[in-house]
Amino acid sequence: MNHFQRFARKSHKVIRLTKRSLTSLKSHGDYPKTLSPVLIHGIHVFHCPDVVGIVAKLSDCIASRGGNILSADVFVPENKQVFYSRSEFVFDPHKWPRTQMEDDFLNLASMFNAMRSVVQVPVMDPKYKIAILASRQDHCLVDLLHQWQDGRLPVDITCVISNHDRGPNTHVLRFLERHGIPYHYLRTSVANKREPEILELVENTNFLVLARYMQTLSGSFLKTYGKDIINIHHGLLPSFKGGNPSKQAFEAGVKLIGATSHFVTEELDAGPIIEQMVERVSHRDNLQSFVQKSENLEKQCLAKAIKSYCELRVLPYETNKTVVF
Known part of the structure; x- marks a missing residue:
């Protein structure tokens, strides 16, 4: 038996094993039926005195609840000691209920003495x-x-x-x-x-x-x-x-x-x-x-x-x- 024939027999065996493994998963109900949860889009704007660590805390607030930031804009004018940001993110509403989100951002606002902290979830909030x-x-x-x-x-x-x-x-x-x-x-x-x-x-x-x-x-x-x-x-x-x-x-x-x-x-x-x-x-x-x-x-x-x-x-x-x- 030459090298090519040995390789073909091994490949065929691997393919059969793979098919049997997938069939076994399906028969036991373990095959994933959904790839990901339904994620919802949110927006948060923040205006507060400028100090070290604001971006880190904002990011941690979203990430700790399973959210993912899509974009973040920050503006810190020179010699003004003031911070502005606008973040867009996605989140699972089952992991991060709307009322909990409001409380989390309210705590951030209190921590940084914010002049403005507004969160918006367009599909949930009234126009x-x-x-x-x-x-x-x-x-x-x-x-x-x-x-x-x-x-x-x-x-x-x-x-x-x-x-x-x-x-x-x-x-x-x-x-x-x-x-x-x-x-x-x-x-x-x-x-x-x-x-x-x-x-x-x-x-x-x-x-x-x-x-x-x-x-x-x-x-x-x-x-x-x-x-x-x-x-x-x-x-x-x-x-x-x-x-x-x-x-x-x-x-x-x-x-x-x-x-x-x-x-x-x-x-x-x-x-x-x-x-x-x-x-x-x-x-x-x-x-x-x-x-x-x-x-x-x-x-x-x-x-x-x-x-x-x-x-x-x-x-x-x-x-x-x-x-x-």
Whole structure:
């Protein structure tokens, strides 16, 4: 018998033994039926004074419960003695129940005197409830409604409030009626901005969105509401304030247009910036194409800011800045 024949006989014997071993496992019920448990996605953000060992403790908190970190972003500004982080992880809810997770991160927050510690499990936790305020222009409002309908905007829309009376057969009204979203027309004036009524309508929301709402909210409104309000501005702040900004910019011959999404504060268009987008324009643009490009930027910028906020990517930084992971 030559070398090749001896090798073939041994290989055949190994194959038969392997098959018999697998058959034996199956007959005794020992063959694994599932490869892994169902893992759930979680997000945690942390903001605290900077000291040694924060990342190690955060990692240990997740790993000790059987979780696995998918990504971790850390920001420690120079000479500020402050720490920011955002972590995404997966976990087995049977090994790490949601209430236990809350307690674990609460203990970490206490250990490091955290200014902010928020954990989110998107498939378990309720979505943010928002109200949208809009005036005559529809482009931002319609875009948000369509993104919400398609499941790309992770919020529940409680109502739409406007100081512009839309007719009963308009696209917006038909959409809202079809989806059971209330529409409230509140006619405003310089003397009466209907703020008490707005506050009553938005009482149970988590934050507000101003989708080209052409009214200034008072300091009293902001204090009474007490939660975040996200606005979209028609340019790169603070350029071209006031009426008809697109026409102002067009006539000034700008070569770069933009949009800015920011938090609302008492100072007009001066709140912390969340998102900015830009696009080039040229002498070939007329006023119509110029406005169209500007409105497209506004829609994209506002939607991106809302998504970043809902995904816990936005954290306050110093007096009038943000950290956006």
